[in-house]
Amino acid sequence: MDRNTAFLIAGAGLAGAKAAETLRAEGFDGPLVLLGDESERPYERPPLSKGYLMGTSEKEKVYVHPPRWYADHDVELRLGQAVTALDPAAHEVTLADGSRLGYAKLLLATGSTPRRLPVPGADLDGVHYLRRLADSDRLKEVFRSASRVVVIGAGWIGLETTAAARAAGAEVTVLESAALPLLQVLGPEVARIFATLHTDHGVELRCGARVEEITGSGGVVDGVRLADGSRIGAEAVIVGVGITPNSEPAAAAGLKVDNGVVVDERLCSSHPDIFAAGDVANAYHPVLGRHLRVEHWANALHQPQTAARAMLGQDVRYDRLPYFFTDQYDLGMEYTGYAGPESYDRVVFRGDPEAREFLAFWLSGGRVLAGMNVNVWDVTEEIRALVASGQAVDPGRLADPDVPLAGLLP
Numbered sequence: 001m002d003r004n005t006a007f008l009i010a011g012a013g014l015a016g017a018k019a020a021e022t023l024r025a026e027g028f029d030g031p032l033v034l035l036g037d038e039s040e041r042p043y044e045r046p047p048l049s050k051g052y053l054m055g056t057s058e059k060e061k062v063y064v065h066p067p068r069w070y071a072d073h074d075v076e077l078r079l080g081q082a083v084t085a086l087d088p089a090a091h092e093v094t095l096a097d098g099s100r101l102g103y104a105k106l107l108l109a110t111g112s113t114p115r116r117l118p119v120p121g122a123d124l125d126g127v128h129y130l131r132r133l134a135d136s137d138r139l140k141e142v143f144r145s146a147s148r149v150v151v152i153g154a155g156w157i158g159l160e161t162t163a164a165a166r167a168a169g170a171e172v173t174v175l176e177s178a179a180l181p182l183l184q185v186l187g188p189e190v191a192r193i194f195a196t197l198h199t200d201h202g203v204e205l206r207c208g209a210r211v212e213e214i215t216g217s218g219g220v221v222d223g224v225r226l227a228d229g230s231r232i233g234a235e236a237v238i239v240g241v242g243i244t245p246n247s248e249p250a251a252a253a254g255l256k257v258d259n260g261v262v263v264d265e266r267l268c269s270s271h272p273d274i275f276a277a278g279d280v281a282n283a284y285h286p287v288l289g290r291h292l293r294v295e296h297w298a299n300a301l302h303q304p305q306t307a308a309r310a311m312l313g314q315d316v317r318y319d320r321l322p323y324f325f326t327d328q329y330d331l332g333m334e335y336t337g338y339a340g341p342e343s344y345d346r347v348v349f350r351g352d353p354e355a356r357e358f359l360a361f362w363l364s365g366g367r368v369l370a371g372m373n374v375n376v377w378d379v380t381e382e383i384r385a386l387v388a389s390g391q392a393v394d395p396g397r398l399a400d401p402d403v404p405l406a407g408l409l410p
Contacts, residue, residue: 004104005030007311008093010083011109011246012036014044014297015278017064019107019304024073026312032075033101035093037082040133041067046297048136049160050327054167055140062133083110086253088271105273105311108250108261109304112243112279112295117152121214126221127237130157142236143168150174150224150234152211154181156326158240159194163328165238166201173232174198175209175224187339189347190360190372194328197356201329243295245280258282260293265317267307275311277303286319287388288338296324321387323380331356334380337370337387344369348398351376359383366392382406 007023009016012034020034036042042064051057070077085094092100114129116122128139139161142149149165151158154176165172178184180191181198199205210227214237223233245260256262256270260282267275267283276283278300282293299322306318325334339362351358357375361368361383367390371383382405386393389409397403 006101006103007032007105007107008101008103009034009107009109010093011107011111011278011280012038012042012077012079013109013111013278013300014042014064015109015111015300015304016107017042018301019109019277019308020070020073020075021065022305022308023311024075026309026314028308028312029074030104034070034075034077035081035083035095035101036077036079037096038132039079041065041070041077041079043133044297045131045300046325048133049130049157049164053136053139053161053164059133083249086249086255086274088253088255088274091273103273106275107304107307107311108247108269108274108276108280109278109300110246110249110280112245114239115242115244117211117214117239117241119211119213121216121221122239124214124216124221125219126216126235127214127239129239130161131243139164139238143170146170146235148234149236149238150232151238151240152224153240153242154178154205154207155185155240155242156182156324158238159198159328160326161238161240162198162203163201166203166329171202171204173204173206173234175211175226175232176205176207177210179207181205181207184341186372187341187344187347187362193353193356193374197328197331243279245282245293247280250274250276250280258291262291265319266310267303267318268310275307277307283318286317287321292322292338294322296322298323321384331374332377333372333374335370335372336380336383337362337368339364339370346395348395350399350401361386361398363393363395363398366395368393368398379405385409 043062047062082096083093114131149170149172151162151174183191212227213225215223225231247257250261251257261276263276263283265284265286285292309316322338344362344364348361360372362370368386373379393408
């Protein structure tokens, strides 16, 4: 491999595949290698906790490209080849089998890994994490037979798998250490709506719960014991307590790492020939004026397009606002913008939260930091414009459904 001309992409998920697609679309005709540690060709992750897990979407629909796409576009797809080390000075990477590859430019799209629960019994048979296609396949089998499931962690993965388990007929208990599900993401005003959504669908939701042990018999899980001494029986336990960016090789190589690989608005790291995109990238956002690591599908879809163009020397920057979505039971939601804990001073609702058909806006000094549409559609662009404008709006008019969102800006 000619290190003077080759572009390498470490990570063959959605971000890596989209980077390869963009490089070829932008005219890069040099050697292009896409390295993945899985045996599957690149696929998208949202269906793993949504349609594919529910059985409403076929497996073939999760893949980013058809099988022939990589050969047809002269992309060398190497599966089962994890990048274990970087040598920025030599412009080389080391693979799991000990071999080395040279590069001119390198994109890190290595994603993230689910955090393991550090309690006794966490390695019992019947304890599940959801990150890969094989994990979703295992959970589908679990939901066909398990009558009692415990979910530890009420984040997006925990709540979406809870909805899938309930749809399959299992009794589900959700254990969350915070006072409400999604509290750090949505704040108490909106988090309560998701708590009620699940209890209304028969979920036993225990907040403020601390797991002491996952119990088992004969090496197989049979329950969860809490710090208060109570025990909940279970035939399966799903753990969703967050993810950790796969940035260890970057850190060991001396790149700047802080909650992911630190990159600028061009998605360039502290080394001029190494870039990062997706879950692993802690990127400076020029609109928000801060570094942000976003763990959602839209980031993995769009960020690598900017990174690829930057690798080609184009004058680009990544300034798309964060976006994510969820589907749980009869609730569909989209969220645009970013409102971190304690960054906002009020939440304004438009519509009927109790009927779960509404918009919610997080404001600071009258400026819209983020907006969410729940079972209301075709408003994402208007919400994005409100957030991107940085202008203060009248909260009363913002709450009035008779005032068009587009009419709130001068």
